[in-house]
Amino acid sequence: MAYVRSHVLVCAGTGCTSSGCKAVEKAIEQEVSRLGLESEVKIVETGCFGFCKIGPIVMIYPEGSFYCYVKPEDAAELVSEHLLKGRMVERLLYRDVQNPKPTAFFTDIGFYKKQQRVALANCGAIDAENIEEYIALDGYQALANALTQMTPAEVIHMVKQSGLRGRGGGGFSTGLKWEFAARSPGPIKYVVCNADEGDPGAFMDRSILEGDPHAIIEAMAIAGYAIGASQGYVYVRAEYPIAVNRLSIAIDQARQLGILGKGIFGTKFSFDLSIRLGAGAFVCGEETALIASIEGKRGMPKPRPPYPAVRGLWDKPTLINNVETFANIPQILRKGAEWFAAMGTENSKGTKVFALAGNINNTGLVEVPMGITLREIIYDIGGGIPDKKAFKACQTGGPSGGCLPASLLDTPVDYDTLTAVGSMMGSGGLIVMDESACMVDVARFFLEFTQEESCGKCVPCREGTKRMLEILERITKGHGTPDDVDLLLELSATIKGASLCGLGNTAPNPVLATLRFFRAEFEAHVVDKKCPAGVCQALLSYSVIAEKCKGCTLCKKVCPVDAISGTLKQVHIIDKAKCIKCGACVPKCPFKAIVR
Amino acid sequence: MLTVAELNEIRSRVRKQLRVRTNGSPVKIVIASGTTAISSGSRAVMAAALEEIAVKGLSTVQVEQREIDVLATEQTAVLVCAHGEEVLYKQCTPEMVRELISKAVTESAE
16 A cells, blocks of 8 residues: 555535635645645545634644645645645744744644643544544444443443533533433433534534544444443434535444444444434424424423433433533543543533634634633633724623623633523533623624524413513613613513523523623613613714814715715714714714714 | 454554654654755655555654755755654665665664
C-alpha cells in the first residue's frame, strides 16, 4: 500500500458546507491531481471543527496547519506552496481578533486552548463516513468489551459511577435512567436517541451526528445491552440532512461489519437501529411527545408518570438519552468512570458542549469542563464582544433558560449553579448580547418562540404564553402599564406550575430572568415610555441637535416619508408625527446631528 | 460477523495510516522542498522515500517536506529527526534517502 505523507482535512459540517467547502475540496483535489500528488496526499472530508465563523476550514497534517476562510481560488496556492514546497500560506492562517499575528497551528489557537473535547473528540478528526477511521481511534472497543467482559449491571454501575447527567436539558442521572429501564420488566424494550435539537442557535447534537455518528451507534448498542433492548431509534430533525445522511451511512457500515444485527461480536446480543425523521416541532424534544411522534401520532406530551423507562414507545420500557449524552458513553466505558468523574464539579461531572452565538467574536461550538466560568467561555474562548462594545447579558438554556447579567460572569457553569442564579444549563445554547440589546425585546423574542412552538394540548401553556406575549408586545410598543409587570409575574407562576410538560414549565423563564436582572429596563418601557437600548421602534424618537446641524440636506434626501424639513445651510427639523422611526437619517448625517 | 480479533486488526492497520494526523511516529524524515531543492531533484528523493516506506511497510516513519536553509549546491537536503536529535544530510540522492530511512528505523528499534 502506498504511503500517504499528508492528510488534508476539509471541514464538511453544515456550517462549512453552507460557506462553500465542497467547492474548496473539489478545487484542492484538482490541484493535487494536476501536480501529480494523488498518491502522496489524501483529502479527507470531516465533521465540524467547531469554529464555524471562520469556515471553510482546511487543516493540513502532519503539520497541523489551520487554514480558514479558504476559497476555491486559494486551492492552487495552498497545494503548490504547502503540499508541494512545504511552505505555509500565511495569508490563510488563522488570526486572532486581539492579535493579528498569524497562528500556524491548531493547538495554538485560543479558541481551542481551553477546550476539553470528549463528546466532540472525533469531530473534525476523522472521516465520519469511514467506519475504519472510527475503529482506528478505539471505536467499538467499548462495545466489544462490554459484550464480552461485562454484565449489564456492571455497565450500568459504571455509567452511574461516572456521574454523567443528561445533556439534553434536564440533567437527570444517566446511570439511574438506565437502571430504571433495566429494572422494568418485559421482553421488549427500546433505546431512543433524542436528536430533535430545537433550541435557537444550538447545533451540538447535529455536529456530533455529522462528525462522529459511530459513537452514537456504539453508545446506543451499549445501552441496549445494559437495559435488555434489541432495537433502537434515532429521532432526528429532517432539517439536518447532512447528519441524517452520515448517520444512515454509518448504520449501513455497522450492519455490514456485523456490529449491528444478530450475535454481535459472537455473543448472543442482537441490536439494530432505525432512523425516524422529525418535522421540526420544538415540543418533540420532550420525551413523551417524541415517543408519540415515533409512533406516528401527533407529537404531543403526556402526563408523567408513567415515565418512558416504565411505559414508553408502544407502551414498552424505553430509554431515551440525547445525542451528547450518548457521545460520552463509549469513552466512559473505555477510560473508566473515575476518568470521567475527575472532570467537572462535585455534582456536574465531565464536559459540556456549548453553541456560542450572538454578539461574540468567535461563534461556533466549544466543549469545556463543567465548572468553567461564563467569563472564560465568553472572553478566553469566545474572544469577547465585537466592536469594543460592552457585555450586557448571556442567555443560557435556550428558550427555557434565562438571561444573566455581567455581574454573574464569574458564575461557574454547572447544572446546579445555573439553576440557582435563575437560568439553566439546557442543551447548551449560549447567546451573548452586547449593550445594544433590549432585554424586554429579548424576553419577547424567546416567548414568541415558545408560544409558536406550544403544541396547544394544555391550557396554561397554550393560553398563558399567548397572554404573556401580548403583554410583552404591548410593552415594547409603548402601551404597557406598571400593572403589566405584576401580571407577567403572576402568569409565569401559573404557567410554570400548571403546564403539562417541560416546554410550558420553563417557557416563562426568559421573562422571569430578565425581570429579575433587568427590571429597570421594563420600568423604563412602561413608566418613561423609553427603550434605553434604542431597539423598540415605537419608543424611539429622533431629533436634530441644532448646534451640530449644518443644513447639508443629506438627511432630508434619505427620509422616505418626507418627515424632515429645512433648506440648505439652515437647521433641519424632524416632524415627529410623520416620522416612521426607520433610522435611515442617522447614519447619513456626517455631523452626528441626529440623535435617538 | 466481526470478531473482537478482527476489530483489533482493523484498528492496528488503520491506526498506522492515521499516524500522519497524530504526529505519533518516532522517526521523522524532512525532505527539502523549496524551489532550489525541487530543481535539484527533491521530488525524486521524496518519491524514493515514500516508496521505501510503502515497500517495507514501515509504520514508525513520518515524511514531511519544507524549506531547508542550505546552499543551492547542497540540495537536496534531508533532515532526519529521531531520538530527540536532528541530523542534516546534504546533496541527498534517492538511493541515499532509502539508506537513511533504513538506518534511522533500525537505530530507533534498537
